[in-house]
Amino acid sequence: MSRPDRARVGGYGAAVCAAAYGSMKLAQALGANALADKDPLPPHLREQLLARDPWFVASHWLLAGAAVVGVIVALATVRPWGTRVPRRLLLTIAWTLATFMIARSIGALGGGFVGDILLLTGVRPASVEHAELAHMLARWDLLLWSPFFLLWGLCWAAAGWRLSTASRGQAVFASCPGTRPHPSID
Template identity: 75%
Template sequence: MSRADWKRVGGYGAAACCAAYGSMKLAQALGAGALADKDPLPPGLRERLLARDPLFVTSHWVLAGAAAVGVVVALATVRPRKAAFPRRLLPAIAWTLGIFMIARSAGALGFGFVGDALVLAGVSSVPAEHAALAHDLARWDLLLWSPFFLLWGACWTAAVWRPRRSVGAER
């Protein structure tokens, strides 16, 4: 697959991930429980989320809007260079989002493959009254959310990847 094909797959993949995530957040903002009970949050925040606390409802609207903007940005990566974004802004946004999402999937932000594996292996201490919930959420995060964020981050970075050419390759 050529570099242009990878960039196109990355751009369309990032747009599709934005649309999927935004659709879920929009559904949650409108009152659906679409995977809300699988969100890896501490117990107190989780209760507020499931009780439809106004802060969480507002955050769902904001995230749905951000995802819609993300679709536009992702699709701009597959457009010709005459896009409406300044030349260096689009790669900076895509790289930042990609690295953030990959870090989240790995566990650098508290959730992710490493943190989930530590909880499931019993290495991370979890309050006894929340142990069953913590294990359930860690399994969901390990099998759904972390792979999704890894894919999404990989798509963002592939959309703007520009490998450096070696001096001998330019001839």
């Protein structure tokens, strides 16, 4: 794989992660379980989620729609038609999502690798009435959700880095066969 192709992996990776997340949320909105019982939520919210509370169903539709937008934005960082989008807007979105997702995976927003390990090792005890559920959700978060959000965040960071390091006159999309840089790359 050539260097320009490797540099594009972040944008494509962010698009694939957004599509996977959006597909899961769409399935949940349509009534499928699709890992809903593994969502690391507080017990009362988890019960509402599993009972298909209208607010949760609506939130799944919104998240599925946001994921579609995420796919489009991620692809805009690597495809020639993305030059029509202001570069600063793409940079802001990419770096904001990278920061949020990496922080979520590490545990700065609760849970994450740090929170899960603290809970599973007993350093941060779970409530007695929900201890078994908390441990099960922490294991799922540690093995699935946190690594997924870390990967997704790193993909956004790679996409943002690629856009950041391209100079104004340099073709960000030079690695796309048969394309020329758009005059308004910024």
